[in-house]
Amino acid sequence: MRKDVIELDHLSKCYGDYVAVNDVNFAIASGEFFAMLGPSGCGKTTTLKxxxxFEQPTSGRVVLDGVDVSAVPPYKRNVNTVFQQYVLFPHMSVFDNVAFGPRSRKTKESDVRRSVMEMLEVVRLVDFAPRKPSQLSGGQQQRVALARALVNYPRALLLDEPLAALDLKLREAMQIELKRIQREVGISFVFVTHDQGEALTMSDRIAVMSQGVVEQIGTPSEIYRSPATLFVAGFIGSANLLPGVVTSTDGVDLVVKLEIGSTVKVAKGDNDNFVVGSKVSVMLRPERIRPTSSIPANGEGIEGILTDLVFQGPTARLILRLANGTELICITDAWRDTPVQPGDRTSVTWERDCGYVLAGWPDRAGATTTNVDQIEAAL
Amino acid sequence: MNTTLLVPARQRVGRNADRVGLGALIVASTCLVALGAGWVGGAFRPVVVLVLVAVVVGLLVLVAIGGPQARRLLAPYGLLQPGILWLALFFLAPVWSLLRISLSTKPSRFSVDYTFSWAFENYTTAFRDFGKQFEHAFVYAAVATVLTVLIGYPLAYVIAFRGGKYKNILLGLVVIPFFTSYLIRTIAWSTILADRGPTVAILHNVGLVRLFEVLHIMNNGQLLNTPAAVIGGLTYNFLPFMLLPIYVSLEKIDTNLVNAANDLYSSSVRAFRKIVLPLSIPGVFAGTLLTFIPAAGDFVNAQFLGSPNTTMIGNSIQDQFLKQNNYPVASAMAAVLMVSIASLVLIYTRLFGTGDLA
Structure with a gap:
């Protein structure tokens, strides 16, 4: 049976009138790598704090191992934090930094020595024990910060954008390293990031947050393949979101009349809420659609002019301009010849189950009132 | 100009730039000390001036025509020159004179002349007759330094960590009184603490006089003319010199370090002891030097707030120089004061020096 280490129960935080975190509920299991993902200002760091x-909730509870700790000060909570800028103690050696937690808990010095060296072994910094933090590289400081937190064997490790300060190469290496360390120590990691790639790579589950609200919680593939909201669809990976209205449904597929004028047939998925007349958006992941030069008749499918073809190494990126001026992005295998050239009339095709329908219209994709009127008039 | 001669000269300058630069500085400052301390007289004086000018100008000319390499190597010496020469004329020469006079004798008590005679008895006199004043100087300065730490540290801490948007206003409030002259402020204190002044009156009304007498803060019903008044004056006058360096070192501390310590099971007290205090020690160190050194040589506070029983060595030196006209003994006292402060500071630096934190 799954055991929850941390449970957030209707957690909210307000600063005056500003609601930073709005009624957040989720539980983190023992040994889980859990990411909170969202743009800056979405409330993920506040939730972590x-x-x-470090922050008191305005309402709701933080439950740690079944005990409500909402009013317990940080130094009495059995969780540890890895801060964004590491904040190692500059006047102490690596050893003393890592030993800080155990010594605070009045551990016997011989035990301190043993557990610190063990943890430095895990993060592969044994030889650096006598050094000062200023003598270490960014990646090494990062690992000291990890060791300093992990040496206490907390119930959960909280990481606040721990890789943000590293350069790309090091960040990728540290992602793998973090995963390895997490498996080795078996402690729950709660990881805050604005980098969706990072979250997808490392996490067991992701909570996508926006404006203080959790939009969706799920495994990386759930979140990528079946986003619950338009925000999630747009934030994770790239997505073509085409607004339209459901015109008919046959139980398996939906027929959607798009804003751009044509109709498309999309698999209905698990969502049964769509009826004729529902305002929906069709999500097409760029890598799931293919360009073709054959233009379907009777206003079916999506058609536009190929404006750009960008070679990106393993893939090529095609940009189509649709009838109403919006752009559609399509990513194809760069090794295969593209049947169209820039300037050609192009349409895209996809396998039956590659389209995905979401409720609502994106507010930024040009679904202006006039367009909406046009769609409704067309019905 | 003969370029064939100049080319090897340039190379030589490049190779020997350090020797040339250092040599020029040493020769120039020796000349200045010789002039300032009166080593040479009569006909030799213009010669020394000539050498000095030649060396200074020579160095500049070498920098100008010596080519890029010589310029790069000699430029630091050129930049050091004004500072070194200033020190030579206004520090080394006077110190030399002081030491020389301290070993001189006066032909008679009322004479203003003195002749150099290895008169070590001046030092004996300094120690024998002015031991009490030396003791006062060091004890008062030490107590005042400790008090400035005790007052300044919490104040700096509050301003740095709890000041918020009022930080600069609070710092301004600390510094504003010091826009008034040192002397005026000290004299103001002598009014505040005067026997018929407001402070003594309030103490009488509240009935704290007895307690203050027991604590040796008051003496015979007086606040003024006590060691406490002198120490209080020193503490007041040197507080900013303690507060500002401590504030600067506290201000630099990332509050996340305290958060991290809290996160690692440390209470606020332990976080302060293990993180904030050690990281602010360089500020305390700088503050103690800036306070103790001038306080030990101070004579203004003892003069206006003290009595003949609280005279500090600064007062005695001033007295010997300006009233008794006893330059040899005054010089010996000044020399002893300088050497003892220097050695105390040296010992202090060795014991508590925080070189690796600075």
Missing amino acids: MIAG
């Missing part, structure tokens, strides 16, 4: 105890 409430778990650590």
Whole structure:
């Protein structure tokens, strides 16, 4: 049976009138790598600080191992934080930094020595024990910060954008390293990031947040393949979101009349809420659609002019301009010849189950009132 | 100009730039000390001036025509020159004179002349007759330094960590009184603490006089003319010199370090002891030097707030120089004061020096 280490129960945080975190509910299981993902200002760091105890929730509870710790100060909570800028103690050696937690808990010095060296072994920094933090590289400081937190064997490790300060190469290496360390120590990691690639690569589950609200919680593939909201669809990976209205349904597929004028047939998926007349958006992942030069008749499918073809190494990126001026992005295998050239009339095709329908219209994709009127008039 | 001669000269300059630069500085400052301390007289004086000018100008000319390499190597010496020469004329020469006078004798008590005679008895006199004043100087300065730490540290801490948007206003409030002259402020204190002044009156009304007498803060019903008044004056006058360096070192501390310590099971007290305090020690160190050194040589506070029983060595030196006209003994006292402060500071630096934190 799954055991929850951290449970957030209707957690909210307000700063005056500004609601930073709005009624967040989720539980993190023992040994889980859990990411909170969202753009800056979405409330993910505030949520993390409430778990650590640096912020007091305005309402709701933080439950740690079944005990409500909402009012417990940070130094009495059995969780540890890895800060964004590491904040190693500059006047202490690596050893003393890592030993800080155990010594605070009045551990016997011989035990401190043993557990610190063990943890430095895990992060592969044994030889650096006598050094000062200023003598280490960014990646090494990062690992000291990890060791300093992990040496206490907390119930959960909270990481606040821990890789943000590293350069790309090092960040990729540290992603793998973090995963390895997490498996080795078996502690739950709660990881805050604005980098969707990072979250997808490392996490067991992701909570996508926006404007203080959790939009969706799920495994990386759930979130990528079946986003719950338009925000998630747009934030994770890239997505072509085409607004339209459901005109008919046959139980398996939906026929959607798009804003651009044509109709498309899309698999209905698990969502049964769509009826004729529902305002929906069709999500097409760029890598799931193919360009073709054959233009379907009777206004079916999506058609536009190929404006750009960008070679990107393993893939090529095609940009189509649609009838109403919006752009559609299509990513294809760069090794295969593209049947169209820039300037050609092009349409895209996809396998039956590659389209995905979401409720609502994106507010930024040009679904202006006039367009909406046009769609409704067309019905 | 003969370029064939100049080319090897340039190379030589490049190779020996350090020797040339350092040599020029040493020769120039020796000349200045010789002039300032009166080593040479009569006909030799213009010669020394000539050498000095030649060396200074020579160095500049070498920098100008010596080519890029010589310029790069000699430029630091050129930049050091004004500072070194200033020190030679206004520090080394006077110190030399002081030491020389301290070993001189006066032909008679009322004479203003003195002759150099290896008169070590001046030092004996300094120690024998002015031991009490030396003791006062160091004890008062030390107590005042400790008090400035005790007052300044919490104040700096509050301003740095709790000041918020009022930080600069609070710092301004600390510094504003010091826009008034040092002397005026000290004299103001002598009014505040005067026997018929407001402070003594309030103490009488509240009935704290007895307690203050027991604590040796008051003496015979007086606040003024006590060691406490002198120490209080020193503490007041040197507080900003303690507060500002401590504030600067506290201000630099990332509050996330305290958060991290809290996160690692440390209470606020332990976080302060293990993180904030050690990281602010360089500020305390700088503050103690800036306070203790001038306080030990101070004579203004003892003069206006003290009595003949609280005279500090600064007062005695001033007295010997300006009233008794006893330059040899005054010089010996000044020399002893300088050497003892220097050695105390040296010991202090060795014991508590925080070189690796600075």
